[in-house]
Amino acid sequence: MSILNWTYLFVGLSFSLYLFIAWRVRVKDTRGFYVAGRDVPAYANGMATAADWMSAASFISMAGLISTMGYAGSVYLMGWTGGFVLLALCLAPYLRKLGHYTVPEFIGDRYESDVARVIAIVCAVFISFTYVAGQMRGVGVVFSRFLNVDISTGVFIGMFIVFVYATLGGMKGITWTQVAQYWVLITAFLVPTIAISIQLTGHIVPSVGMGATLIEPSVVGQTNFLLNALDSTLTDFGWHFYTEAFEGKWSKFNVFATALTLMVGTAGLPHVIVRFYTVKNVQAARWSAFWALLFISILYLSAPSLASFSRYYMIHTLNGSSSESLPSWFIVGKKRV
């Protein structure tokens, strides 16, 4: 079977799974639609939050960004997960305590003002639109690549699927679909990461492999730790160290400010906040925040490993080839670094 057929098979299977779940848990009342009847167990809500929160950016582009940026790529790792900590500590339990359906409702009641509520609605709509635009583009890119269709066609396919299961199942359908999505996502990410980790370092856990020694040392007479080999090869090419902090425009202040901005911004994502309304009580909201971050960390600890593996792999595949025989994207990438 060709790669394209395999892709059709897997995409088809995961879509049918999502639609099947949506049909099974379809809802009939308001409580079910907005807050999944408030009976989602903490670990399941954690899994759904993790899938919800790890968007196209985490899944498709983060490892690649870290791979090209090296140390500076850590802003995404620290920024996004650190923002989740703020959300779990400062927002989620208090929002759940008041027990509403949406954030604007909370704001309106907390400040006893309809003006505040309207402002909150405008903000939520604005943030959601901006966010969805990026996500949908991601969906389009994925489908255009895997199904060989136009990016806009890809966007429409994705929109249709989400529309069906969201209107059918409401929050309940979305929750259970996302639990399934988490497993699809983490499997898809970990299989290649573990494979490349075993191939390069012989370690099953990518985070361990990243700090380990290479099976086949590239340069004789040097310490053959992966990161050291990566650093020395990169300097041979005239680039900066992979692990070097603060080079180029990424000064200490810049890294600090970017990480902090990402943290504060992540803490306010409306689609993640709303997830905490679906659990039974405040205590469950706290536990589900823990579960979510635990499930998220599995991907976030593997992504930097994948980044360093692939940078090493790429450099060594290209090493020795002349600049004429290099692919064009490689030249473009070098200019931008």
Next chain:
Amino acid sequence: MNHPNTPHPSSNSNQQKKHNSYWNKNLKIMSLLLFCWFFFSLGCGVLWVDFLNQWTIPGTGFKLGFWFAQQGSIIAFVIIVFIYALTMNRVDKTENESKLNA
């Protein structure tokens, strides 16, 4: 959520005291954990990363600062949220029990 220092006129002082002690515990736990949050990520991962990079984690190729930025901070975050859920839920539980006894 009323601010602890501005007592609601209708609440009696005993209840207010209990609420205050609960809120103070809450603040103490939060500020401690937020300090750890800052220390391990923006601290070890950004502010002192070049200083920490002079050491390598024994037996690995990880420079210490780099490890904090790409691995350690995330591990610390998971532990922080775990401790938060554990301690705050315990505080909630004792609070509820004392409410029932009163």
